[in-house]
Amino acid sequence: MAAGTPLLKVENAGIRFGGLKAVSGVNLELRQGELAGLIGPNGAGKTTFFNLLTGVYVPTEGSISLVGEKLNGLAPYKITKKGISRTFQNIRLFSDMTVLDNVKVAYHSLARHSILSSIFRLPSHFKGEMEMEEKAIEFLKIFKLDHVLHEKAKNLPYGQQRRLEIARALAAKPKLLLLDEPAAGMNPQETEDLMNLIALIREKFELTILLIEHDMNLVMGVCERIYVLDHGQLIAEGTPEQIRNNPKVIEAYLGEEVS
Ligand SMILES: Nc1ncnc2c1ncn2[C@@H]1O[C@H](COP(=O)(O)OP(=O)(O)OP(=O)(O)O)[C@@H](O)[C@H]1O
Ligand SMILES: [Mg+2]
Secondary structure: OOOOOOOEEEEEEEEEEOOEEEEEEEEEEEOOOOEEEEEOOOOOOHHHHHHHHOOOOOOOEEEEEEOOEEOOOOOHHHHHHHOEEEOOOOOOOOOOOEHHHHHHHHHHHHOOOOHHHHHOOOHHHHHHHHHHHHHHHHHHHHOOOHHHOOOEHHHOOHHHHHHHHHHHHHHOOOOEEEEEOOOOOOOHHHHHHHHHHHHHHHHHOOOEEEEEOOOHHHHHHHOOEEEEEEOOEEEEEEOHHHHHOOHHHHHHHHHHHOO
């Protein structure tokens, strides 16, 4: 990467749904290795912004680039290959597949050999398959899921399903990991563990992470930089301290939570 090129550069990006500007005029840059937060009230456009970054929606204005390369209009799977992975606000796992297979599927999406030959496990692909399995188990150890490798995803407790989703997103070898409310529905202990885990995987995999989160303590504790969306527009960006004290933010969203 050329010196100074941001990992992610979003310029004036937005999308309309009919008359509604769900996201509008957003400018945002993430440096390689940064752990940033995206906050804002319900309906502010946070998830829609992730949908723009991942190609679920094509921006109706502006541009999005990853390491200087424009992503606008690319299909979601191509954007995944270029290096953006995500998790979803509402967990999306292959619920009838095992924990291990949920992660292996993500590898397969990147692998050179065809899905068909993988399904039939042709001998020529056995080595690849073994390597994938080893790597998948390695990931799952980090997420403390290696004791449930052969359990169906739907049978896991909620907190473990959330961790599995992150493990699966990581298996696609992203440069940028987008987490949409990863701690939603977790208890305080699970949440704290998750935040430690997010900090750890950032280091271990040299990731850049953008995290949507409602829990202010959590987002302020773990993120170095925070962006605030309100009614589809960025109204503030800065360090947790700057955000905590920004009157616009307090008025729009945080209120007594940070006073
Ligand atoms: N496909 C769509 N068609 C029409 N409107 C949409 C669509 N997707 C999102 N919206 C609207 O865009 C706005 C932003 O929604 P979004 O889900 O991005 O908010 P959010 O910040 O993620 O909220 P939450 O904190 O509740 O998850 C909302 O008004 C929503 O109804
Ligand atoms: Mg959302």
